[in-house]
Amino acid sequence: MSMDSLITVENLYRYYGGLCAVHDLCFEVRRGEVLGFLGPNGAGKSTTMRIIGGNLAPSAGRVLINGIDILDQPMLAKAELGFLPETPPLYRDLTVNEYLAYCARINRIPRAQQQAAIDSAKERCGLTAVGRRLIANLSKGYQQRVGIAQAIIHSPSVVLLDEPTVGLDPIQIREIRTLIRDVANEHSVVLSTHILPEVQSVCDRVQIINRGRLVLNESIEQMREKLQATSLLVALRTMPSISELESIAGVASAELVGDGRVRINYAATLDPSDAIVEQAVANGWGLYELTPERMTLEQVFVDITSSDALAHGESGASGKPAEQGSEGEAA
């Protein structure tokens, strides 16, 4: 464990009755890093977040916040922690100011610094104008911001955000993402989500969890390499035969996708774009569109989770189908 890792999760298990929601999870989050925690519904994201947030006791394993064990010294560990659960924990009958003042007090901010902490949290989350309004009367987006303000008010070293952009409109989502990046300048952020572009736009590192197991843990750069193009979408006015296309150097296979378009797959090392353009000009195919098809994070995600599900299904075919059914409900 390096000194710089703010969250250390070691061999974490969590059972709900006979159901294993989190299985042998190990990871670290370093200072100033935004970790995207991805997974399909019911994969164990929220369970993990709640365990790190001190809301749920793990069945086995350890969670260290800034080197402090959250089970052994919950007070010290929780002081370093800001948590926004799936449903923002808001008192709807309070105004934003009253609510944040309460949060400042229960997070043990010294009395003299409370007002400054409230003001800075409001400013960072764009709440200055709504300070005197009742939380119940705020829109969903503003309520979400109050939830985030609550999580960062005591300047914790670790901020956990569980699906912070769920149910927001696209503009609000962009604002919240900017806010998350801003928060990450000073804190480490763990962000759980099932919205993939969110991870691509905000996170430094991606973890995919499926059925309680970590199936992928990579930095966003590594991820980008994985996502490089391996196919082209070509639109031609005069469609040549498939065999003609496949004879072009570098083309592994070609398939018609209709609408005058053809998908050309190629080996990762050989990009046949130039050859295709040359051939198209020479033969008068009337090329008007050539798009490299990037593999999206979505595809990687689907590939990983479905292949994992398949492996899981095969090995556990004789196991407990009922258990798999209830896994979805435990989300």
Added chain:
Amino acid sequence: MIFTIAGRELRGLFLSPLAWSILAVVQLILAYMFLAQIELFMQLQPRLPTLPGAPGITEIVAVPLLGNAAMILLLIVPLITMRLISDERRNQTLPLLFAAPISMSAIVLGKFVGVMTFLLIMLLMILMMPLTLLLGSSLDFGLLAAATLGLFLLLASFAAVGLFMSSLTAQPTIAAVSTFGVLLLLWILDWAGNNAGGGNGSDALAYLSILRHYEALLKGVFNSADIIYYLLFITVFLVLSIRRLDAERTQY
């Protein structure tokens, strides 16, 4: 930290119309009973000097008032305590407290202190009625103090049961009904003792009744056993609530 939570709880109570209407209704009903007792005292007054060891105005007016207050508050306290934890659970605000550096005991004690502050305000308002008698009479302060202490401990026990019941569920109404049920049962345990004419275990049942210990204090008998009974009672239910909240993290 306890007082921060207590303050929030008290504010929350007064932000809803419930607290105000409860204060008003209780005050109105008890004022009517108070006036009825004064009426009774006025009728008895001419004959009182002739009786040896005759009861005074404190016994005739103040003590029955506090006795009746206990009965009415048995119905009312569940309504005040029902939302303590169940509402937070229903609105999913408990994670805020769990993620903050506060112990479970501080959360439970904070809520208990908050609701007790409210009940104390109510108790003072009730107490003001007998104290107005000082305008035209003198009071037996020893008796009044014992009865008030009794009512205070009784209310604290009600609140402790209510808090525990509220920690069990996410539905305030269920918390209210079950609190009322438990309190009423503990109240009428005394009947078993009275009807069986003592002996064979019914004495033990009667001893568990929260009413019996209150009656002693209403008579002005300050017995430390009664006080310890209430303190134990309150502690047990507070500890149960803390355990219940602790189990929230390990459950499912």
